Amino acid sequence: MDYIDRNQIDWRNELFCIYGDYLEMEPDGTSMVYSNRLVKNHDALKLKVRKLLSIRSACYSKKVLDKFQKVSDGHSFSAEAVQDCQLALFADKNYYIPLVGNVYYAGIGVSTRMNKKEHEENIEAGYNRLIEFVEENGHPLDRKDLAFINFLKVYRTGDKKKMLLYYLKSIDLSLGIRGLGLDRIAYVIKKNLRK
Numbered sequence: 001m002d003y004i005d006r007n008q009i010d011w012r013n014e015l016f017c018i019y020g021d022y023l024e025m026e027p028d029g030t031s032m033v034y035s036n037r038l039v040k041n042h043d044a045l046k047l048k049v050r051k052l053l054s055i056r057s058a059c060y061s062k063k064v065l066d067k068f069q070k071v072s073d074g075h076s077f078s079a080e081a082v083q084d085c086q087l088a089l090f091a092d093k094n095y096y097i098p099l100v101g102n103v104y105y106a107g108i109g110v111s112t113r114m115n116k117k118e119h120e121e122n123i124e125a126g127y128n129r130l131i132e133f134v135e136e137n138g139h140p141l142d143r144k145d146l147a148f149i150n151f152l153k154v155y156r157t158g159d160k161k162k163m164l165l166y167y168l169k170s171i172d173l174s175l176g177i178r179g180l181g182l183d184r185i186a187y188v189i190k191k192n193l194r195k
Contacts, residue, residue, distance in 0.1 A: 017091040020057035020101030027107045032187045040096045044088035049145045057101025081126040082133045120156045144172045
């Protein structure tokens, strides 16, 4: 509330979202803080598609919530990407508070109970629905964002050659060096090496 007052945010009328950071905790106790600071200077939807923006510690106005559309068809895991993008899609203003507002415990949820094939199919379906949803709402993704989505689809298959190809095609220098997500890539590599 102090932040809203200091920034003179009209919480009754503005379509706004305030993002904080979140901490991801692995079952083995290792962790990483995911920062949402890029939202201050970059398009929120572009960041969300690239997993450079998380809603895990977001606070937002009721006006934004009122714009949300029903996206689940009974398969909530495959609808998650579409549901999560709605804040980035519908908020007109985005703010950032540099503090950890949420702890996410990885490796214990719904996806851990899926076999590899089922997980890949859900990922594929989720990203296909995301592309359709943002296009239907007047925000088609550019070719670099689509290349990043292809990178995410291939990531679970383990096809390193395709992963590298799509990642290179997805590089968007307008996001700066932090937009490359190198800290997250290093974290995933370290996590996989520990297995």
